[in-house]
Amino acid sequence: MSKVIRFADRRVRIEDDSFTLVRDAGAPIAPEGDILVPLSDWLERRDALLNRAGKVGLWVSPSEDPKQLSGVLDGLDAIAIEFPKFTDGRGYSIGTLLRKRYGWKGELRAFGDVLRDQLFYMARAGFDSFAVPETRDAVATAEGLNDFSAFYQDAVADIALPAHRRRELAAREAKITRTLRQLKEIAARHPGAALATSLSAEDMVVTDLIARNELPIHIFTLDTGRLHEETVGMIGEIQNRYGLAIEVMKPVQASVDAHVGTHGAHAFYDSLELRKECCGIRKVEPLNRALTGRSAWLTGMRRDQAVTRGQLAEEERDTDRGMAKFNPIADWSWEDVLAYAARYDVPLNPLHARGYPSIGCEPCTRAVRPGEDPRAGRWWWEQRDSKECGLHVSNPPPPILVAAE
């Protein structure tokens, strides 16, 4: 029998799944037993369905217009949203809509290609039940909800946490304390220090630490002109969440036009040299401009993000730019980042939930499968050891065709 993971009151339960999915509209329905029916059945046969013995839920395909759900939810025991493949993010939007706009308080279930690494994001979107395909281990899948246990720190003591989890939580707490102390020291030692945020989860964590503690650290981002709209949307999320208007650095348009005019809009696929030239124009030069006159900058880089970052120090010298460089969460794991985000309700780029652990420009980033190298989706056509954009290596910027204003 299939299993369902339930997440409520900080507790995770794994049960046999009582619901049967009635996939086809108009199919014969047994007189008893718990069922999930298509929306059209619910709209056309509601009374008959409610007179059966057993629970009635609705299953919704992400291709259906969620507006149809408005005003038709009374009487339902559950709503199940299908995730046909892990990169399909539409289910998150439908879940959020149901919870926030339509006020759905009942069971909100995810089913389909439900993976361990997605449970965190699904729970944040309001899902509280997860159908696990028979081919997957329900206990291993449920581990994806572990990070939420740190969110309710005041209640950790009343949860029967195993010793290794208690040690893990204590270690995370120590990392947060140490990182905050380091950020305060940087702000004191380097007035005008700036965080370069890529608007990824890591940089959102550092942004949250800076914003909530009102540290005098400047924050800017590089809008290359080729970012996903979800990434650009994070600039507004930061404004909404923290009342902070971060600085947005753009490339010199004449340099972009010259590069595109000579090599085309997708030259980065043609050679490493052209890819680095594009990164130089769209990222490195604006970064250099943003850092001019500063004595230090910060990043949200972590050691386990990439083979190229395995030796990353928390403090280093950026010799190219003649300034100090800090990577205050260098030793954080991805789980540390997610646990922090859950605990402090940090806004996250929705692309993370769609299989993008590392997010760059839209044409140069693809989703990765769980377990795949986190940077495998960046410049995926290149060798692993060349996957840096020039922001974090000694790499002179290209000539500026038009002086920045």
Ligand code: SF4
């Ligand atoms: S990541 Fe791709 S599009 Fe973005 S600047 Fe680099 S080469 Fe250009």
